[in-house]
Amino acid sequence: MRTTRRDFLKIGGVCGLVFLVFPTVKGLAAGEGQESLIRKLAMMGQEGSSSVPSRAGTREIKWGLLVDMEKCWSRVDCVECILACRREHNIPDIPTPKEEIKWIWKEPFANAFPEQEHEYLPEALGEKPVVVLCNHCDNPACVRVCPTKATYKRADGIVMMDYHRCIGCRYCMAACPYGARSFNFRDPRPFIKETNPSFPTREKGVVEKCNLCVERIDAGLRPACVEACPAGALIFGNLEDPDSEIREKLRSFLTIQRKSELGTRPKVYYALP
Amino acid sequence: MLVKALKGSPRYWSWMISLLMLMGVGFICYLWQLNQGLTITGLNRDVSWGLYIGQFTFLVGVAASAVMVVLPYYLHNVKAFGRITILGEFLAVSAIVMCLLFVIVDLGKPMRLFNVLLYPTPNSILFWDMVVLNGYLLLNLIIGWNVLEAEYKEVSPPKWVKILTYISIPWAISIHTVTAFLYAGLPGRHYWLTALMAARFLASAFASGPALLIILCFILKKFSRFDPGKEAIEKLSAIVAYAMIITAFFVGLELFTAFYSQVPAHGTYTLMYLFAGLEGHGKLVPFMWVFVVLAALAIVLLVIPGTRQKESTLLLACGATFISLWIEKGLALVIAGFIPNPLERVTEYAPTLPEALITLGVWATGLFMLTILYKIVISVKEEIA
Amino acid sequence: MRVPDFKYILIGVGAFIFLFSFPFWYNAGRAATAPAPDLNTPTINELEIKECVEPTDFMRANHMRLLNEWRDRVVRQGERVYVSTSGKEYIMSLQNTCLACHSNKAQFCDECHNYLRVTPDCWSCHLESKGK
Numbered sequence: 001m002r003t004t005r006r007d008f009l010k011i012g013g014v015c016g017l018v019f020l021v022f023p024t025v026k027g028l029a030a031g032e033g034q035e036s037l038i039r040k041l042a043m044m045g046q047e048g049s050s051s052v053p054s055r056a057g058t059r060e061i062k063w064g065l066l067v068d069m070e071k072c073w074s075r076v077d078c079v080e081c082i083l084a085c086r087r088e089h090n091i092p093d094i095p096t097p098k099e100e101i102k103w104i105w106k107e108p109f110a111n112a113f114p115e116q117e118h119e120y121l122p123e124a125l126g127e128k129p130v131v132v133l134c135n136h137c138d139n140p141a142c143v144r145v146c147p148t149k150a151t152y153k154r155a156d157g158i159v160m161m162d163y164h165r166c167i168g169c170r171y172c173m174a175a176c177p178y179g180a181r182s183f184n185f186r187d188p189r190p191f192i193k194e195t196n197p198s199f200p201t202r203e204k205g206v207v208e209k210c211n212l213c214v215e216r217i218d219a220g221l222r223p224a225c226v227e228a229c230p231a232g233a234l235i236f237g238n239l240e241d242p243d244s245e246i247r248e249k250l251r252s253f254l255t256i257q258r259k260s261e262l263g264t265r266p267k268v269y270y271a272l273p
Numbered sequence: 274m275l276v277k278a279l280k281g282s283p284r285y286w287s288w289m290i291s292l293l294m295l296m297g298v299g300f301i302c303y304l305w306q307l308n309q310g311l312t313i314t315g316l317n318r319d320v321s322w323g324l325y326i327g328q329f330t331f332l333v334g335v336a337a338s339a340v341m342v343v344l345p346y347y348l349h350n351v352k353a354f355g356r357i358t359i360l361g362e363f364l365a366v367s368a369i370v371m372c373l374l375f376v377i378v379d380l381g382k383p384m385r386l387f388n389v390l391l392y393p394t395p396n397s398i399l400f401w402d403m404v405v406l407n408g409y410l411l412l413n414l415i416i417g418w419n420v421l422e423a424e425y426k427e428v429s430p431p432k433w434v435k436i437l438t439y440i441s442i443p444w445a446i447s448i449h450t451v452t453a454f455l456y457a458g459l460p461g462r463h464y465w466l467t468a469l470m471a472a473r474f475l476a477s478a479f480a481s482g483p484a485l486l487i488i489l490c491f492i493l494k495k496f497s498r499f500d501p502g503k504e505a506i507e508k509l510s511a512i513v514a515y516a517m518i519i520t521a522f523f524v525g526l527e528l529f530t531a532f533y534s535q536v537p538a539h540g541t542y543t544l545m546y547l548f549a550g551l552e553g554h555g556k557l558v559p560f561m562w563v564f565v566v567l568a569a570l571a572i573v574l575l576v577i578p579g580t581r582q583k584e585s586t587l588l589l590a591c592g593a594t595f596i597s598l599w600i601e602k603g604l605a606l607v608i609a610g611f612i613p614n615p616l617e618r619v620t621e622y623a624p625t626l627p628e629a630l631i632t633l634g635v636w637a638t639g640l641f642m643l644t645i646l647y648k649i650v651i652s653v654k655e656e657i658a
Numbered sequence: 659m660r661v662p663d664f665k666y667i668l669i670g671v672g673a674f675i676f677l678f679s680f681p682f683w684y685n686a687g688r689a690a691t692a693p694a695p696d697l698n699t700p701t702i703n704e705l706e707i708k709e710c711v712e713p714t715d716f717m718r719a720n721h722m723r724l725l726n727e728w729r730d731r732v733v734r735q736g737e738r739v740y741v742s743t744s745g746k747e748y749i750m751s752l753q754n755t756c757l758a759c760h761s762n763k764a765q766f767c768d769e770c771h772n773y774l775r776v777t778p779d780c781w782s783c784h785l786e787s788k789g790k
Contacts, residue, residue, distance in 0.1 A: 146397055160733065164729060167386060167388050173318070197753070259615075
């Protein structure tokens with residue numbers, strides 16, 4: 001009995017050695033196939049990036065969104081942007097509010113901007129709907145806390161989710177001060193009314209949120225909500241370009257942001273009438 | 274030594290079988306959760322962490338049972354703790370195992386758990402919590418096991434064990450600090466956003482861990498020939514007394530800053546929700562007042578020398594400490610941190626039955642492990658006595 | 659060693675060997691038919707040159723690695739276009755490129771995956787083509 005531990009260590013050591021050596025041997029044996037794959041992958045990397053410049057890789061772009069409140073409020077009960085987003089991204093319509101998936105939705109002004117509320121705020125204003133969505137913060141708390149880099153900020157400022165990597169810990173939901181993140185408490189597929197065949201769905205157990213229509217932006221299109229707005233209230237553009245429409249609007253309007261005091265530096269602006 | 278856990282009285286076996294049954298029920302519920310998703314819990318998009326993460330937070334504190342006996346014994350030569358350091362360490366082991374299990378049952382995609390290792394992310398506090406908790410688990414398991422084995426063979430433990438023990442002391446501080454940082458570093462969660470959070474975690478941990486250890490010592494004394502020694506219990510109860518007073522003091526500091534400054538961003542609404550209810554919602558109000566009463570009772574019983582030294586009142590004080598801190602950390606801190614939500618609305622949370630059964634199953638797993646470890650300790654101690 | 663112990667050990671070892679080898683002799687002589695992935699889809703039939711993004715041999719062995727590479731490049735780097743070794747450009751998309759031609763998941767993807775008993779979870783999110 002006294003020697004068992006020493007024996008165990010010996011066996012363990014031998015096993016460890018095998019684990020170290022085996023992959024090398026295996027690699028040598030499979031030399032040819034491995035090499036061609038590596039060459040292929042390397043070539044993919046070079047040619048892919050040189051012939052087609054990726055818009056995400058450039059630092060001269062920082063996408064932003066401006067909501068022209070006057071134009072938005074000119075159309076009472078309009079939900080075109082929300083519906084367009086829902087169709088584009090296969091967002092389920094889950095009846096229980098506690099498990100709702102929301103990318104872009106409406107909140108009363110007083111809830112979206114609690115710090116703007118005061119006693120004599122016109123009641124009508126406090127109740128007026130404001131479209132809210134992920135702010136694609138320049139300093140995103142959700143990205144800071146994610147333990148797997150499943151959520152991250154692209155070079156062009158879009159805060160993205162990699163649904164392949166999310167472990168569903170929901171730390172990002174605790175970190176987001178805007179309530180812009182939703183968790184798939186159940187399989188979303190049965191709740192998708194009409195599916196967009198060119199965009200994936202999500203699965204149960206992952207967190208999701210607005211992706212600023214990255215799939216459209218990369219194809220040179222504007223986000224679906226911007227495209228769908230019949231009032232032209234949503235202005236999308238490059239914040240780094242001083243001549244862009246969004247920068248023009250930012251110069252000529254008084255704009256506010258949601259909870260800018262938290263240092264998250266949102267990139268969604270609200271232009272007051 | 275493990276074989277010693279296989280010999281026991283019928284009472285031991287019926288206890289173990291009841292735990293196994295609870296574990297089984299919890300496991301079945303967990304399979305159901307895997308199949309259906311977290312929809313079977315009471316969690317929602319506003320209160321996205323609940324009972325599971327609450328238990329995790331509380332049990333990190335319970336793991337302080339180790340450092341609160343190891344530190345006086347190794348750094349201050351408090352000989353009285355010699356007999357119970359191993360009990361503190363093994364309690365920490367079981368507590369950390371429960372912590373890790375509670376994190377796993379909370380995950381939406383548990384099969385992707387190892388993504389945390391595959392894509393290590395040093396800017397995430399959760400990554401560091403994984404590191405410190407696993408490290409602390411290993412430290413205590415290795416130290417405890419080697420010390421016990423040396424005791425069994427009636428030799429002195431190897432030198433490296435002592436080095437590990439010294440490492441484990443600051444390491445213990447890290448588990449509470451890092452777990453507090455999980456909460457204290459989030460913008461927009463006013464109740465959590467306080468520099469006092471780590472200090473609060475340490476204080477309440479130093480109360481709840483040793484309190485449970487005292488209760489366990491009395492149980493062991495009753496069911497075996499093991500005697501922790503009067504002096505050890507007295508010293509431990511003094512630690513609980515100080516830690517409990519500091520915990521209450523820290524809660525008072527939070528209340529002062531919130532209500533005197535009257536700045537909503539200092540968690541005022543959350544505290545109102547906890548102690549009085551908000552917009553007609555107040556599921557946690559009764560719990561909070563039980564917390565206040567039990568904490569006050571514990572402090573009174575622990576401060577008065579007569580009640581602190583008497584076995585029955587000390588047990589009552591320790592029970593009150595444990596339950597009150599379970600309410601404060603295991604329920605209120607995590608749940609109420611999400612209330613009101615970022616859009617200034619109150620969405621309440623209450624665990625569902627399967628969620629409670631899974632929670633119970635994890636607790637049973639921890640107790641099962643603790644019983645095995647303690648059984649080995651007691652058998653060894655009885656044998657060499 | 660006492661004899662009674664030996665008896666129990668023998669029973670245990672016997673039971674282990676029986677259970678461990680069960681799949682081998684239970685399935686002996688019942689080899690599953692080799693998979694035959696089907697390329698007969700309207701889109702493929704219309705193609706003048708029937709070729710995938712890379713040579714068939716490479717795809718057969720490495721499609722999963724290629725897809726992982728595509729996934730990371732699209733999702734994480736924001737690159738959308740793949741230049742194949744033959745110099746052709748493709749949009750990197752399982753749903754919109756691969757499945758546009760291979761619109762017969764059951765006869766193409768599942769054929770081998772079932773044979774090999776692998777269950778890739780692509781389709782819990784990516785929608786399989788409705789076919790034409």
